[in-house]
Amino acid sequence: MSHPPPNAPVLYSFPSPEELVSPLADFVLKAQKESIDKKGRFTLAISGGSLPKQLKGLIKLGDAVKWSKWQVFYADERAVPLDHDDSNHRLCMAELFSHVPIPQNNIHAIDTSYLDDLEELSDAYEKELIQEFAQKDSARFPVFDLILLGIGPDGHTCSLFPGHELLAEEDRWVAYIEDSPKPPPKRITLTYPVVNHAMRVAFVATGAGKIDILPAILDEPEKGLPASRVKPVYPGQVYWFVDDAASSKVKYPKTEPKL
Ligand SMILES: O=C(O)[C@H](O)[C@@H](O)[C@H](O)[C@H](O)COP(=O)(O)O
16 A cells, blocks of 8 residues: 655645635744845745735734745746736735835845836746746745645646646746746746645645536546645645635545644
8 A cells, every 4th residue: 555655745625715724824924034034034925816915914914924035936927017907916015015014125026127028028037036046045946935826627736737738847047938838828937847846735625616626636637737746855845725615525644733
C-alpha cells in the first residue's frame, strides 16, 4: 500500500465562507510569525478573485500583523492600468491594503510602462522578484513564505489554464499569457517552478460554483488540472480553505482546523 507523501495537502472545510475568514487570518499570522522569526521578513504572493475580501480578518488583528515586514507580490496580474477594474492590485488595495499600515514600497505591482509589451512586462516583474529573493536568499527559485490562490471552475490557478503551454514552463519565474480563456486575455503569472518552491500555498475556494471542480482537483490529481499540479517540494505544504458548499462532493479527507 502506498502512503500519502508527508506534505500531502491539508483540507479545512468550514460551514460558511464567513466562518473561514478568522481561521484564515490566524493561519496567515502564524506563517508571518514563523517567517519573521527565521528571516526577519514575510514574503507573500496573492491572487485576485474573492481572495482579497476573504483576507479581511487580517484588518482586525491590529498590531499582531507586522505589515512593515511584509513583501507582497501578485501571483498573477492582468495587463491593465493599476486603477483599472480588472487590476488585481486595485482589488487588493481596495479590499485589504488601503485599510492597514503597510508601506507602499512593500507592495510590488506591475510596471505599467510596459503594458504594450507583455514580454517586457513579465521580465520587469521577474526582475522585481530577483531583487527581493536572489539577492537575499541566493536560491535558484524564489521561496515564498506563503502564496494565496483561488481556483477557477475550470481548475485554473494563477493564470495557469488547463492545457496551456505555460503549464510546461520549467525555467522562468514570471511568464506572460496573451490568450487567457478567461478575460482579460493579457496577463502575467508566476510559474510552477515558483509556486512549487513555496513554503506554503493556501487555496481559498468557496461556494457551490466549485462543487464539481474541487473533487476533480483533490480526488483525481492524475487528471493534472492546473491546481492539482501545485505540489511544493518538501517541506513545502499545500492547504485548502474551503466551505462545505464547495467541498460536499470531495472524498479527500478533511482535517479538523486547529490553527
Ligand atoms: O483568473 C482570473 O481571472 C480570476 O481572478 C481567477 O483566478 C479567480 O481567482 C478564480 O476564478 C477564483 O475566483 P473566486 O475567488 O471568485 O472564486
